[in-house]
Amino acid sequence: MFRRRSFLPAICGVLMLSLPNPVWSNQKREPTPNFLFIMSDDHTSQAVSAYGGRLARVCPTPNIDRIAREGMLFRNCFVTNSICTPSRSAIMTGKYSHMNGVYKFTAMDQSQPTLPKLMRKAGYHTALVGKYHLHSNPVGLDYWSVLPGQGRYHDPEFIEMGDQSPTGWVRDGKRTAYRGHSSDVIAGKALDYLKNRRPKDKPFMFFCHFKAPHDTWEYARRYGDFLEDVEIPEPPNLLDDYQGRSDALKKTLQYIGSDWGNHTNFRRETKHLEGQTRRKMQYQLYMKKYLRCVKGVDDNVGRILDYLDESGLAENTIVMYTGDQGFFLGEHGLYDKRFMYEEALRMPFLVRWPGRITPGSTSEGMILNVDFAPTILDAAGAGPHPAIQGRSFVPLLEGKTPADWRKSMYYRYYYSHFKTEPHFGVRTHEHKLVYFDRIDQWELYDLKRDPLEMNNIYDDPGHKDVVKKLQRELGRLQNELGDDPGDVGNNPRLGDLAPKAP
Numbered sequence: 001m002f003r004r005r006s007f008l009p010a011i012c013g014v015l016m017l018s019l020p021n022p023v024w025s026n027q028k029r030e031p032t033p034n035f036l037f038i039m040s041d042d043h044t045s046q047a048v049s050a051y052g053g054r055l056a057r058v059c060p061t062p063n064i065d066r067i068a069r070e071g072m073l074f075r076n077c078f079v080t081n082s083i084c085t086p087s088r089s090a091i092m093t094g095k096y097s098h099m100n101g102v103y104k105f106t107a108m109d110q111s112q113p114t115l116p117k118l119m120r121k122a123g124y125h126t127a128l129v130g131k132y133h134l135h136s137n138p139v140g141l142d143y144w145s146v147l148p149g150q151g152r153y154h155d156p157e158f159i160e161m162g163d164q165s166p167t168g169w170v171r172d173g174k175r176t177a178y179r180g181h182s183s184d185v186i187a188g189k190a191l192d193y194l195k196n197r198r199p200k201d202k203p204f205m206f207f208c209h210f211k212a213p214h215d216t217w218e219y220a221r222r223y224g225d226f227l228e229d230v231e232i233p234e235p236p237n238l239l240d241d242y243q244g245r246s247d248a249l250k251k252t253l254q255y256i257g258s259d260w261g262n263h264t265n266f267r268r269e270t271k272h273l274e275g276q277t278r279r280k281m282q283y284q285l286y287m288k289k290y291l292r293c294v295k296g297v298d299d300n301v302g303r304i305l306d307y308l309d310e311s312g313l314a315e316n317t318i319v320m321y322t323g324d325q326g327f328f329l330g331e332h333g334l335y336d337k338r339f340m341y342e343e344a345l346r347m348p349f350l351v352r353w354p355g356r357i358t359p360g361s362t363s364e365g366m367i368l369n370v371d372f373a374p375t376i377l378d379a380a381g382a383g384p385h386p387a388i389q390g391r392s393f394v395p396l397l398e399g400k401t402p403a404d405w406r407k408s409m410y411y412r413y414y415y416s417h418f419k420t421e422p423h424f425g426v427r428t429h430e431h432k433l434v435y436f437d438r439i440d441q442w443e444l445y446d447l448k449r450d451p452l453e454m455n456n457i458y459d460d461p462g463h464k465d466v467v468k469k470l471q472r473e474l475g476r477l478q479n480e481l482g483d484d485p486g487d488v489g490n491n492p493r494l495g496d497l498a499p500k501a502p
């Protein structure tokens with residue numbers, strides 16, 4: 001075809017010289033990497049032993065840790081809205097809740113640009129297995145097999161591509177049940193994809209999403225004895241009395257022992273106990289269930305990493321591991337997420353990229369869930385999409401933090417259940433300022449001196465200047481990101497839910 005018009009090569013040469021960088025840099029990146037994005041539900045960094053911490057000894061996660069040992073561990077990866085569906089939507093779109101339309105547990109508008117659509121356009125085979133929880137039928141995925149909603153822990157049902165309902169809702173599709181524990185079944189489906197389903201002539205963008213360790217923490221039977229006789233170390237603020245804090249902590253129902261949701265009260269097992277003794281026992285029982293689920297995820301991550309090694313795929317596959325947000329494991333007496341306190345705000349993030357990331361490296365750089373999509377697109381050699389608000393952290397992976405890299409991040413949680421007050425705030429490397437807008441109360445923490453966030457210094461006269469500076473920064477971020485403080489998330493943008501070609 002090129003021979004028919006002899007002037008074409010000359011034109012191509014001129015065009016190539018004038019093309020923007022991404023195409024050239026893509027040509028340097030040989031060969032195009034595959035992506036394995038592993039995400040668990042509610043797996044928090046305190047329960048990933050690579051982060052150290054009080055649980056590292058009792059519940060090591062050697063397989064997940066391996067990703068950091070052979071790659072990089074991020075100590076400051078944060079979620080922009082700490083609940084499942086909103087975080088998953090932020091990851092898939094690279095946009096904050098107020099821009100992607102998913103403030104709470106509503107369905108994601110599939111008509112907007114998403115990571116699967118953009119990766120497919122970049123020449124990737126795109127697939128997802130496991131927990132999806134975006135409610136609307138996936139668009140942009142070449143293969144999917146997902147749990148309806150939260151799905152079941154034991155003998156889970158899946159809805160597969162082709163079995164979806166024409167109405168556009170995942171839950172209305174045809175369900176097929178599988179025998180076994182969901183973590184084992186999901187890893188089995190991941191191996192099936194990698195071995196049999198992906199086309200061998202294309203790079204892949206594969207999402208493997210575990211349901212565990214989300215409540216109600218039903219572990220596989222083989223872990224029933226794990227930690228049986230072990231006393232789980234307590235966080236120093238398990239019995240936090242919330243003194244000096246806003247009313248938000250006092251009002252929330254996500255404390256250990258709460259009857260709301262019936263997840264951590266263990267009524268039968270603790271009925272002979274009272275007060276603090278009861279709370280401590282509830283903590284032990286909660287943690288054992290949670291950590292047994294974590295153990296199941298870690299063992300299954302090991303199965304998948306082993307296959308990457310055996311098949312030779314490891315060499316050219318970028319492996320990422322994260323949880324969809326952080327989670328409280330007894331800190332402030334809490335479980336669940338939602339609050340902007342460190343344990344729920346911080347996501348575990350470990351990444352391996354052979355030949356590009358120095359093994360065993362650590363980054364203190366502040367990265368966000370909205371950065372995952374632009375980073376993956378960048379690493380794939382695809383150009384940035386203008387709708388994406390996050391920023392590629394590929395330079396951080398290479399150990400080079402740009403001078404203008406973010407030094408503060410914006411967070412916003414919209415009220416749903418648990419009586420956890422809505423709030424928004426700003427976190428820097430030194431401080432955190434939080435505003436509970438519905439009750440008009442503020443909290444300020446010095447994260448260096450008070451990493452447990454027990455001492456609210458908002459009213460301290462010595463911190464007036466810090467408050468002013470952070471309030472200005474909060475306003476700047478809201479302005480830059482296009483968030484209106486008056487938009488309380490009551491009008492989610494559902495958009496077009498019907499499945500259709502991207």
Ligand code: CA
Nearest residue numbers: 041042084324
């Ligand atoms: Ca979650």
